[in-house]
Amino acid sequence: MFKKISVFGVGLIGGSFALALKKAAAVQEVVGVGRRMETLARAKELGIIDTACDVVADAVIGADLILIAAPVAQTEAILASIAPHLQPGTVVTDAGSTKSDVVVAARKMLGDKIGQFVPGHPIAGREQNGPDAAIVDLYVGKKTVLAPLPENSAEDVERVAGAWKRCGAIIHRLTAEEHDRVFAAVSHLPHLLAYALVDDIARKPHADLLFQYAASGFRDFTRIAGSSPEMWRDISLANQAALLGELDAYMEQLASLRALLAERDGKSIESVYANAQRARHNWIKTIEAAEQQNKQGGD
Known part of the structure; x- marks a missing residue:
């Protein structure tokens, strides 16, 4: 599916993404980019990435897909480093937990290349951090939200969605707001x-x-x-x-x-607690029903 994917941030989120795509035989080469070479070396040792890269141009040129999986405050700087080397046909996405600020940063840094950026957010995680926290099945059965921009082509959005689907994720769409x-x-x-x-x-x-x-x-x-x-x-x-x-x-x-x-006022306190209990029970039932439906769909 992908010849080359570059991942900026090879910890839990980016590392799990790479491992899942490798398991699915959906990528030929994963290039890792990060702030510390020792982290990249560890990711390579664990089989998360194939190539550790400290030159952004080398990571960007020839990539089919670029995932930014670094803390959201770093997104603007990463996009600025990517922009001069971004070629037609390369799609950039992110895994940030906020979207409006990321869209603003992307418009600022990518300019007329903004159509190549598809905002995203996988709804999965663990308390551990770094490459050692990455697991191959982190996204299986979990939601990934895409927040496509008006400038995105349907093909580019589907390329990003397809990558997450190969990780086992279920795609949802929302606006950034x-x-x-x-x-x-x-x-x-x-x-x-x-x-x-x-x-x-x-x-x-x-x-x-x-x-x-x-x-x-x-x-x-x-x-x-x-x-x-x-x-x-x-x-x-x-x-x-x-x-x-x-x-x-x-x-x-x-x-x-x-x-x-x-x-x-015990009666009123109990009423608040009871409402919360009902809401939580209903939420759990909804989750369990969705999980069962997804399991049946995958059988």
Whole structure:
């Protein structure tokens, strides 16, 4: 399917993408580009990439597809380095968790080549980072959101979609603005809350005692606080407006619950909890039904 794919960022996201395409026999050569040669060397040792490259021109020229899988704050600089060498026929995509800022950066750096950039976001991850965290089946049965631009050709969008499908992903489409509003609520805010809770506990004078008795509920709620601080700093700032809106709404909910607790209004507290329980049960049923449908479709 692809003769040459270049991956900027060979950690969990980019590395798993490369491994999946290799397993599917969908690519002849994977070129890795990164900030540290030792990271690229490790990716090559693990079989994630075939070639470690520190010259952007060599990575870009002749590539069928370029994936930017670096923290979103690096996207503009990476696009600037790619632009002078970007040839007709090469498609560029990204895996960033925000899209509006990425589109702005792409328009600024690619200019009249913007049609060759198809924004994307695979909805999958782990708490580990780096090449050693990459796994071949990370994207199997998971959603990948594409946010095509008006300038994109249907062929280029399908090329990107086809790559993710070969990784086992299910393709969804949103506009960049829709994407950022949705993920501010269901991804970016939960990460902010998890980081805030663990940081709050860690700063208490009796933190050791508290962590000693923290059990599965605390572990499950705060699991995502084990993710990369650099990456989530960048995501939070990139989606600042939408995240602030969701945070303000959540703080109103907390203030409301605090008032109910202060008033010992057990009936109203239980009503909030019951509504949340129903919503979560329905969400889980929907996920399980979709997974079963995808499994049957793949049989």
